[in-house]
Amino acid sequence: MTSVQRPSRCEGLEVNQVADGLVVYQAAPEQVHYLNNTSAVIFELCEGHRSIEEIAEQVQDVFSLPAPPVDEVNACVSDLVDKAVVR
């Protein structure tokens, strides 16, 4: 799980929308990451002012879920941090 309290997208990323999510191009180190639609929503919500719980509430709203998926959002943010696209 991530220790990041209010995750925000890293700078210098080139983000492109494709049919099934986002293609995130990172110049240094040069890498490309594919985010599926769920990861893409969470990535977009990482603006530095929302907590994990607040992001989970937004995701609940977007996908009409019965409860905020806090654990899933936490895992996803942790993965995005590992990919160095979120900090």
Place this chain on the structure above:
Amino acid sequence: MRLGPGGQGGREIAGFRLLWHQVELNTGQADPAVAEALRYLVNGAEHDLPALAVMHYSVTTRSDGSHVVSEEGDALEAVDGADGVLDLIYRRVHQRAFELASLRGWVRLHAAVVDGAGGRTLIVAPSGTGKTTLSCRLLLDGAAVAADESVMIKDGIALPVARRFHLKSDLEAAVPDLRPYTTDLPSLSGGSVRAFDPSEANFPWSVAKAQVAHVVLLERGVERSSLAPGSAVAVMPEIVAESFPHQEPTGALLAEIAAVLSRARCWRLRMHSVNRAATLVASLPESRQTSRHDPKEHWIHE
């Protein structure tokens, strides 16, 4: 290319490169027919460009015989038959590869790529004209053939797309000395197309960016094979017709084709005898990077 034990079933895991992607295929939980079908995708081309992403695909065969294909752990689809798995993964890996290339400003052309004494040559032609036949002849004659089907272009640079060469049933009649290298090849379309990997036959197969020196428009000839200079303006529409637009605007497509044609020399090759056609391609003059072709040059006949 890498083949080895993997997965809980102890079967195969295979990896190969497609442009900027490293693709990993795990068939450890699949019927052996799936691994056999996926041999078509795997090739040994050496890529002189970094892998920017690793794409993982896994296949699990269910008790009803259908196969579930997953990409990065997410189930994509359940399909019937090993050929269905191949079709789905083929479409996905190529979609990903060409999507990324397009986002980076590359445009795809229907062309074989040959590196010979005259520099990098694109052989452009519609399907069925003889690109692969000519490519195989050139390969056996000592040229480095990097692709028989498609190439990415940008700023006058060409980047071959590695794909096993598609040998149609009549190819070996035209290039009989290829026969020793064509046993036990994966096949498509009920066996009418066999997929040849030059590296398996110990031919070098390298994928790297290089400036385009020559663009050859290949046509079928009814008499003798001949090679003639062509004007960039005249060949432009034919090159455009052999492009595969992805999501780039038409203007960008035309600009990239024009960038190639402004630096390369253009030729029309009418192929009757593949042997003579290969000799003509091999005789293309050394590149003069910034010059256009000399309109006073004459037809070169066999």
